[in-house]
Amino acid sequence: MTVGTNDLRVGLIGYGLAGSVFHAPLIAATEGLTLDTVVTSNAERQAQARAEFGDDLRCAADADGLWARADELDLIVVASPNKTHVPLATAALKAGLPVVVDKPLAGTAAEARELAALADERGLLLSVFQNRRWDNDFRTLRKLIADGELGDVWRFESRFERWRPQPKGGWRESGDPEEIGGLLYDLGSHVVDQALVLFGPAVQVYAEADVRRPGAQADDDTFIAVTHVGGVRSHLYVSATTAQLGPRFRALGSSAGYVKYGLDPQEAALREGKRPTDEGPWGVEPEALWGTVGAGESPLTGGGRPEPTLPGDYPAYYAAVAAALRGEGDNPVTAQEAAAALDVLEAARRSAREGVAVTL
Numbered sequence: 053m054t055v056g057t058n059d060l061r062v063g064l065i066g067y068g069l070a071g072s073v074f075h076a077p078l079i080a081a082t083e084g085l086t087l088d089t090v091v092t093s094n095a096e097r098q099a100q101a102r103a104e105f106g107d108d109l110r111c112a113a114d115a116d117g118l119w120a121r122a123d124e125l126d127l128i129v130v131a132s133p134n135k136t137h138v139p140l141a142t143a144a145l146k147a148g149l150p151v152v153v154d155k156p157l158a159g160t161a162a163e164a165r166e167l168a169a170l171a172d173e174r175g176l177l178l179s180v181f182q183n184r185r186w187d188n189d190f191r192t193l194r195k196l197i198a199d200g201e202l203g204d205v206w207r208f209e210s211r212f213e214r215w216r217p218q219p220k221g222g223w224r225e226s227g228d229p230e231e232i233g234g235l236l237y238d239l240g241s242h243v244v245d246q247a248l249v250l251f252g253p254a255v256q257v258y259a260e261a262d263v264r265r266p267g268a269q270a271d272d273d274t275f276i277a278v279t280h281v282g283g284v285r286s287h288l289y290v291s292a293t294t295a296q297l298g299p300r301f302r303a304l305g306s307s308a309g310y311v312k313y314g315l316d317p318q319e320a321a322l323r324e325g326k327r328p329t330d331e332g333p334w335g336v337e338p339e340a341l342w343g344t345v346g347a348g349e350s351p352l353t354g355g356g357r358p359e360p361t362l363p364g365d366y367p368a369y370y371a372a373v374a375a376a377l378r379g380e381g382d383n384p385v386t387a388q389e390a391a392a393a394l395d396v397l398e399a400a401r402r403s404a405r406e407g408v409a410v411t412l
Contacts, residue, residue: 060377061088063118063125063149065140066132067097070154073322074183074366075131080105081328082370084378088125091115091132115140119147127377130154131181133223134232138163141178145170150177150377155241157387159232161394168387177376179383180390181369184242185249187316188335188364189300189343194250195362196303196310201345203307208247208286210301212239213294219268227269234270236261236404237397239290244393244400247278247286253392254278258409259400264293276400301343310359311351312343318364328367335364 062079064071067090079087089110090101098111112118118128128144130137130153138158144151145167157180158164171178184190196202219225226233236259248254256279261271273293278286289298301312318335328334339358346356368384375381399410 059084059086060126060374061086061124062127062129063089063091064129064131065091065115065118065136066130066154067092067094067101068131068133070181071129071131072097072100073319075129075152075154075181076101076105077322077327078366078370079129081367082374084374085127085370089118089121091118115143118149119143122147122149125149127152127177127373129181134159134237135223135230138167141167142170145174145176145178148174148176150179152179152181152373154181155245155390156232156237156394156397157390158394159237161391161398164387164391164394168391171387177373177383178387179373179376180385180387182242182245182385182390183366183369184246184316185385186365186368187318188337188361189312189314189316190246191362191365192312192343192359193301193303193310196345196359197250201308202303202305202310205251205284205303205305207304208251208284208301209289209299209303210243210246210286211289211291211294211298212243212300213289213291213297215295215297216292217265219265219272225268225270225272234261234272234274235290235292236271236274236276236400240274240276240288240397240400241393243288243290244276244278244396245389247280247288248389248393248396251280251282251284251286253281254396254399254412255281256409256411257396257399257403259403261401261404271404274400274404276396278396308345308347308356310343310345311356312359312361314341316364318366322366333363334367337361 093113223231258277261274264273273291276288303310342358344351344356345359349355372384
């Protein structure tokens with residue numbers, strides 16, 4: 053692990069899926085950032101981290117040592133289970149350290165706004181890891197809308213679907229409210245954030261959340277309908293029980309529509325041990341997976357034209373964080389933006405529970 057003289061030193065809390073697959077590799081790949089310490093009580097995960105990032109990497113069993121070494125660190129990344137996000141982010145900010153928190157930032161919008169206020173009071177960066185703003189398909193759709201290729205978008209469908217008929221267990225599928233598990237707050241955090249970025253604030257929310265699989269405790273098949281302030285309607289699906297996957301995106305406008313199947317390739321690449329610093333292009337998918345822009349017909353019946361998918365760019369998130377810490381750019385995802393998404397998720401939870409549409 054090569055350390056630059058002026059690198060910002062990062063303490064990473066958590067080395068499960070989020071920490072080991074996403075955060076650690078992306079931090080290490082970012083010029084100007086150095087992964088200094090990994091916090092995990094699991095000895096095997098400590099060994100795994102050192103094997104990838106070198107014997108100079110510090111490992112700790114808990115976060116307390118980070119606060120004692122606050123003057124040696126420049127950024128804390130919280131990638132531990134959801135229920136720990138607020139207390140750990142609070143502790144980091146009170147220790148005088150900027151923080152990146154994996155989504156969801158908190159269990160409630162009120163908690164998110166309290167964290168935002170604390171960060172503002174201390175003059176510290178508080179950013180939320182909404183990496184799927186840098187998905188290949190999202191970047192492409194955002195450009196199509198900005199360029200006016202679709203006209204006025206009227207309806208947006210977004211699906212983050214999987215076929216996992218057997219629950220895997222663990223806190224993400226726990227029915228304990230304190231764990232903040234279930235797909236509404238997991239994958240729902242992504243699809244809601246993307247919809248708000250594209251089409252602005254929500255004014256009404258309707259949702260259906262079900263527990264379908266035997267032995268499952270938290271929602272595993274959820275639908276969220278969002279009406280945006282400008283009149284766009286977003287229909288958002290997150291599911292672990294989808295035997296036939298739908299399009300990732302279908303955006304329908306006054307001039308044309310965009311249909312795109314398949315997931316961004318970056319998560320799969322990271323899971324396979326590939327890194328943004330490897331030779332060759334990053335985040336690029338084959339032409340066969342490009343989406344289609346057109347009107348009047350289905351892509352299957354020859355309607356429309358293939359739309360080249362922009363490369364996915366997760367590394368851009370931490371590059372933006374590093375720039376913000378140096379005073380050279382803006383926070384890429386603010387806590388206030390995360391709070392707005394949590395307003396929608398809380399409304400969705402209430403809607404699904406009570407069977408009503410919720411006005412924000």
